[in-house]
Ligand SMILES: *[C@@H]1O[C@H](CO)[C@@H](O)[C@H](O)[C@H]1NC(C)=O
């Protein structure tokens with residue numbers, strides 16, 4: 001029997017497109033749409049049904065100017081509706097000065113009972129802002145690493161400087177932008193096994209990085 005997991009892609013104005021497009025390009029290989037196409041030939045124990053959410057009905061204008069039409073707003077999520085997986089990308093819109101309250105409220109409501117919470121780049125800052133990383137190990141955008149570390153010091157988050165991504169229980173966080181695809185690969189492998197993940201990686205021609213293969217910790221003098 002195949003288990004369907006719902007995945008909320010948590011968008012907001014000035015999101016960084018590659019932060020969510022990278023992991024979604026990999027994870028969508030086990031979505032009903034791609035499975036129906038016959039492109040993915042392996043039996044999968046899980047399918048992932050993605051829904052794209054944002055703060056208002058207006059299309060999302062990304063930091064790079066791309067206009068994205070999402071499925072629903074955070075307000076349209078029913079009170080008793082629980083997503084299995086949350087994916088929080090980063091981007092200019094995660095700055096604490098502008099980060100939308102609707103996004104923070106949604107995460108505070110959904111994260112406690114989600115099976116997995118994934119954040120890419122400054123998406124980790126949104127989780128910290130929502131108070132969801134207290135006492136956990138995590139990583140984030142290396143160019144803002146020290147600022148984020150200081151800003152949320154009270155929460156005793158163990159920020160890992162040299163990591164493409166970090167897993168702490170249900171929480172998966174990655175470094176800047178492209179690291180999201182590495183984390184997406186590792187997450188897919190953990191969820192459905194090496195054969196499917198490796199098949200998908202072959203199709204998207206992704207060069208694999210391991211958790212600690214992070215040249216940007218040195219680049220920013222963090223280690
Ligand atoms: C999201 O919107 C697209 C475009 O209308 C649609 O194809 C897709 O099924 C929607 N997803 C969900 C989960 O409603």
Ligand SMILES: *[C@@H]1O[C@H](CO)[C@@H](O)[C@H](O)[C@H]1NC(C)=O
Nearest residue numbers: 016090091092122141143144
């Ligand atoms: C990474 O952090 C830097 C410095 O805070 C910021 O300018 C940049 O927008 C961030 N990158 C992304 C994709 O969020």
